[in-house]
Amino acid sequence: NAGVTQTPKFQVLKTGQSMTLQCAQDMNHEYMSWYRQDPGMGLRLIHYSVGAGITDQGEVPNGYNVSRSTTEDFPLRLLSAAPSQTSVYFCASSQGLAAGRTQYFGPGTRLLVL
Amino acid sequence: SQQGEEDPQALSIQEGENATMNCSYKTSINNLQWYRQNSGRGLVHLILIRSNEREKHSGRLRVTLDTSKKSSSLLITASRAADTASYFCATDGSNSGYALNFGKGTSLLVTP
Numbered sequence: 001n002a003g004v005t006q007t008p009k010f011q012v013l014k015t016g017q018s019m020t021l022q023c024a025q026d027m028n029h030e031y032m033s034w035y036r037q038d039p040g041m042g043l044r045l046i047h048y049s050v051g052a053g054i055t056d057q058g059e060v061p062n063g064y065n066v067s068r069s070t071t072e073d074f075p076l077r078l079l080s081a082a083p084s085q086t087s088v089y090f091c092a093s094s095q096g097l098a099a100g101r102t103q104y105f106g107p108g109t110r111l112l113v114l
Numbered sequence: 115s116q117q118g119e120e121d122p123q124a125l126s127i128q129e130g131e132n133a134t135m136n137c138s139y140k141t142s143i144n145n146l147q148w149y150r151q152n153s154g155r156g157l158v159h160l161i162l163i164r165s166n167e168r169e170k171h172s173g174r175l176r177v178t179l180d181t182s183k184k185s186s187s188l189l190i191t192a193s194r195a196a197d198t199a200s201y202f203c204a205t206d207g208s209n210s211g212y213a214l215n216f217g218k219g220t221s222l223l224v225t226p
Binding site: 004031033035040041042043045048058090092094100101102103104105106107108 | 144145147149154155156157158159162164202204206213214215216217218219
């Protein structure tokens with residue numbers, strides 16, 4: 001199993017550009033999440049999904065969209081990039097309550113917005 | 115919002131010493147987890163302790179949970195240079211679906 005994969009690993013954007021961060025998992029997990037990690041801030045939840053077709057907002061959803069058309073994929077879209085979105089983005093999947101919501105993380109995408 | 119808060123923010127020890135990190139949280143939980151993050155990498159799950167457990171071991175890791183004080187500690191015994199990483203506690207939140215609330219982490223440096 002590849003686990004959780006994320007592409008791209010690095011990305012530089014100009015202010016106002018849009019892009020999609022890809023996330024895929026091959027563990028058949030129902031639950032997937034997107035976090036951003038900033039220095040001194042820890043991980044903050046952007047959006048999450050409890051199954052295909054179901055998404056909800058986390059702590060910092062503004063400027064981001066998600067969709068979940070399949071169990072495997074959970075892309076994160078930046079609608080109009082801003083310098084404040086410079087961060088490292090992590091996708092995670094989990095088995096849910098029975099497994100204590102243990103999260104399996106991807107390797108991350110480093111995004112720089114100029 | 116972030117529920118867990120790790121202490122200290124940074125810790126520097128020598129190989130062979132024990133490392134203790136603490137986590138405090140604010141609301142009731144079903145379980146608490148600890149994760150490790152090596153520089154430039156994603157987080158890796160270390161151990162989970164449920165709210166009805168007081169102590170749990172996994173190899174050189176020992177985790178305690180005191181629900182009355184809303185706190186947990188992670189002890190790494192006989193530290194190695196390879197233990198150098200950031201360590202995060204995470205709790206299950208009532209308002210985040212099946213995602214977790216992470217603290218800001220403790221940065222551990224183990225020198226040879």
